[in-house]
Amino acid sequence: MPEAEAVPDREPDRDPDPGPDPDADPDPDADPDADPDPDPDPNQTHPVILTVALATLLTQSDGGVRSPDGGRPPAGLACLPTWYAGTVKWKADAGWGLDLENGVFLSWDTGVTVDPDDPESEEVPDLHDIFDPPYVTGKIVPIDTTDAGPIEDPGRARVEQLFLATYGSKRSEVQEHLGKVRFFGLRYPFHERAAEALRNVVTRLEPQVKENPKLLPFLKDIGGTWIWRTIKRSKRLSGHAFGIAIDLNVERSNYWRWTYRGQPMIWKNKVPQEIVDAFEAEGFIWGGRWKHFDTMHFEYRPELISPACRTPAR
Numbered sequence: 143m144p145e146a147e148a149v150p151d152r153e154p155d156r157d158p159d160p161g162p163d164p165d166a167d168p169d170p171d172a173d174p175d176a177d178p179d180p181d182p183d184p185n186q187t188h189p190v191i192l193t194v195a196l197a198t199l200l201t202q203s204d205g206g207v208r209s210p211d212g213g214r215p216p217a218g219l220a221c222l223p224t225w226y227a228g229t230v231k232w233k234a235d236a237g238w239g240l241d242l243e244n245g246v247f248l249s250w251d252t253g254v255t256v257d258p259d260d261p262e263s264e265e266v267p268d269l270h271d272i273f274d275p276p277y278v279t280g281k282i283v284p285i286d287t288t289d290a291g292p293i294e295d296p297g298r299a300r301v302e303q304l305f306l307a308t309y310g311s312k313r314s315e316v317q318e319h320l321g322k323v324r325f326f327g328l329r330y331p332f333h334e335r336a337a338e339a340l341r342n343v344v345t346r347l348e349p350q351v352k353e354n355p356k357l358l359p360f361l362k363d364i365g366g367t368w369i370w371r372t373i374k375r376s377k378r379l380s381g382h383a384f385g386i387a388i389d390l391n392v393e394r395s396n397y398w399r400w401t402y403r404g405q406p407m408i409w410k411n412k413v414p415q416e417i418v419d420a421f422e423a424e425g426f427i428w429g430g431r432w433k434h435f436d437t438m439h440f441e442y443r444p445e446l447i448s449p450a451c452r453t454p455a456r
Contacts (some may be wrong), residue, residue: 223443277431285433288406323340388441
């Protein structure tokens with residue numbers, strides 16, 4: 143029986159076979175074989191590989207806040223305001239965390255561990271969980287999906303309050319901040335905070351597609367981008383709800399829930415290294431690096447790739 147027959151049961155990070163996005167407009171001027179726009183140079187340093195100036199900015203993003211003993215905030219926390227809403231703060235009764243404008247205080251480490259074996263868990267992750275386990279870029283490496291292997295879905299933990307404060311607290315607020323990004327023939331809605339990064343991905347891939355046309359089918363007839371919805375079997379919002387995720391061609395992808403009932407889950411992937419590299423270079427994480435793999439899924443999460451978030455704050 144072909145694997146495609148299991149498609150209706152795919153999820154949780156994606157709308158079941160969404161097809162072309164309802165808000166996607168045909169772009170009559172789009173030509174997937176056209177030369178890329180003159181800016182930026184696809185070989186230039188991408189935004190996530192920090193320049194000296196940005197690295198200096200990141201070290202100051204904690205606002206000079208110190209704990210009573212003079213300690214600095216954790217590196218991961220200190221770099222979050224570079225991309226997200228909130229101000230780094232120390233509270234005597236909660237320790238380090240992020241203070242949001244709506245009065246919510248998000249603790250860096252509550253001491254509660256989110257169950258890594260349940261991707262639909264309703265447990266609320268803390269900010270520390272965002273970085274644990276760490277997301278590792280580079281060569282595509284098969285994931286051990288047996289029971290003996292570690293349960294690691296780097297980047298899958300999302301602190302919903304942080305995303306709501308940053309991208310919009312309801313559907314209409316997110317919609318107000320959606321731009322359109324031309325992606326190989328159609329224009330798709332994407333949040334303005336992440337739209338430029340997606341355009342840079344296209345700029346990187348266009349010359350590679352000209353050189354290797356076999357890449358194009360992965361980038362055409364994509365699963366979609368923005369759609370306000372929760373993760374299947376969960377009350378939590380999907381990354382797609384915030385307009386920061388894109389699913390590539392569904393038929394050329396693999397997903398852990400497509401495993402036939404009673405059969406062992408085995409990691410599979412068809413997405414080429416060149417595509418993964420282009421997305422990761424612009425701050426997107428890839429679902430193919432999860433034990434609960436979702437190879438069509440790319441999500442804008444620059445904090446997980448930036449070196450400044452992994453080094454001790456100074």
